[in-house]
Amino acid sequence: MAFMQIIEYETTREQELEPLFDEWEQATQGKRTLSREFHAHDRDNPNHYVDVVEFPSYEAAMKNNSLPETQSFAERLRELCTTEPRFINLDVVSQH
Template identity: 40%
Template structure:
């Protein structure tokens, strides 16, 4: 079953965070078990608040990715760019529909 993790965070340094994510993507290109899709949302009512939705093929893939030293290093760097604590919501993906 596909798995989605939602990470909620606040920052005033989004561009720096996006650069870290891009660099991590380049380093992990072609590696099995990493994220398959991602989406970044900005809260219209709080311009410092963002939600990142990260999709994996399975919960197990997500946990392997989470335990990867590269992921740990990136998370620490991103945390330093954030305001306050991040929250994580772990979800099983039950349905996805392409709407036109």
């Protein structure tokens, strides 16, 4: 069963986000387990961002989250945030 993680956060340092994502992508080449990722910006709140990450399973998500590169990325993301990131873990029950 597919698994999705939604990460909501706010930052005023958006210019530092893209290089951070690029660095993580390069560092996890061949190791990361995600299927797809969407990085979105809230049109109505310029400091609000939402990332939607899809994994083939919950186990794959946990494997990805335990990568040292992912742990480092998460710490650095927190440093850029004005509020603590919110993580929502979802089991996909159907797709249309």
